Amino acid sequence: MTTSALAPDFDTDDRYHYHVIRRAIEAIDSAAAPLSLDQLAEQIGMSSAHFQRVFSQWVGVSPKRYQQYLALDQARDLLRARHTTLETAQLTGLSGSGRLHDLFLRWEAMSPGDYARRGAGLVIRTGWFDSPFGEMLAMGTDRGLCALGFSAEAGRAETMADLTARWPLASYVEDTDALRSWVEAALGQSGEARLHLIGAPFQIKVWEALLHVPGGQVTTYSDIARAVGHPKAVRAVGTAVGKNPVSWLIPCHRALRKSGGLGGYHWGLPVKRALLAWETARADAN
Numbered sequence: 001m002t003t004s005a006l007a008p009d010f011d012t013d014d015r016y017h018y019h020v021i022r023r024a025i026e027a028i029d030s031a032a033a034p035l036s037l038d039q040l041a042e043q044i045g046m047s048s049a050h051f052q053r054v055f056s057q058w059v060g061v062s063p064k065r066y067q068q069y070l071a072l073d074q075a076r077d078l079l080r081a082r083h084t085t086l087e088t089a090q091l092t093g094l095s096g097s098g099r100l101h102d103l104f105l106r107w108e109a110m111s112p113g114d115y116a117r118r119g120a121g122l123v124i125r126t127g128w129f130d131s132p133f134g135e136m137l138a139m140g141t142d143r144g145l146c147a148l149g150f151s152a153e154a155g156r157a158e159t160m161a162d163l164t165a166r167w168p169l170a171s172y173v174e175d176t177d178a179l180r181s182w183v184e185a186a187l188g189q190s191g192e193a194r195l196h197l198i199g200a201p202f203q204i205k206v207w208e209a210l211l212h213v214p215g216g217q218v219t220t221y222s223d224i225a226r227a228v229g230h231p232k233a234v235r236a237v238g239t240a241v242g243k244n245p246v247s248w249l250i251p252c253h254r255a256l257r258k259s260g261g262l263g264g265y266h267w268g269l270p271v272k273r274a275l276l277a278w279e280t281a282r283a284d285a286n
Contacts, residue, residue: 069277119167127176144194153268216283
């Protein structure tokens with residue numbers, strides 16, 4: 001049976017942190033009024049002390065504060081206070097680099113001709129890893145990570161089927177060790193990670209725009225459409241965002257509707273909300 005690798009900075013509590021957060025989201029959404037620490041801990045079956053400890057280890061803020069980040073109207077607050085228009089983003093084409101905190105990213109896009117071959121002749125290595133947002137499937141070529149997907153909502157089989165279907169003619173080999181250094185850099189937000197972007201030219205432009213949205217900030221689909229030079233192609237941009245194969249590192253979760261609505265998220269809205277809350281809380285703590 002395939003097991004999940006664990007990054008060195010993660011302890012055993014991190015294996016179930018996302019599941020705790022997922023249950024907290026359900027409890028917060030179903031409550032008529034904000035819940036106290038004791039009430040929230042009781043609803044998810046934990047002692048108040050342990051619940052407080054899980055939160056402080058995971059995100060560095062109290063459950064009371066984090067409850068505000070998870071609120072359904074938090075997306076509108078983010079759009080008001082942390083909106084990045086991308087007007088100053090410099091899109092570099094088929095390759096580029098950038099820095100996310102202490103993580104240095106290098107990316108390279110597959111040529112349109114190679115993409116059209118649907119993965120034929122490509123060897124893609126796969127591996128399962130634990131992450132702050134549940135179990136994560138990583139995939140990579142010799143040039144870098146080409147996919148990161150979260151299985152907490154969909155399950156392992158569906159997550160694997162979803163990602164392998166994007167390049168149906170590729171050869172897939174389970175090889176966690178080959179991906180470990182890139183994934184550990186991504187999870188630890190330090191070091192260097194390489195990305196091998198495999199998509200259509202328009203998708204690549206949209207994904208590159210997303211790479212310019214800083215952590216703790218958000219943008220809109222309309223802003224992305226303007227940034228890639230197609231201001232009227234908002235729906236096409238939304239489709240490209242949804243097709244992003246490298247979740248988290250290419251931060252499609254930071255794209256919101258102009259109205260302040262969350263929009264969709266390929267791996268489930270609870271994951272998107274947890275990602276945004278985690279990033280915002282960490283940005284506020286620094």
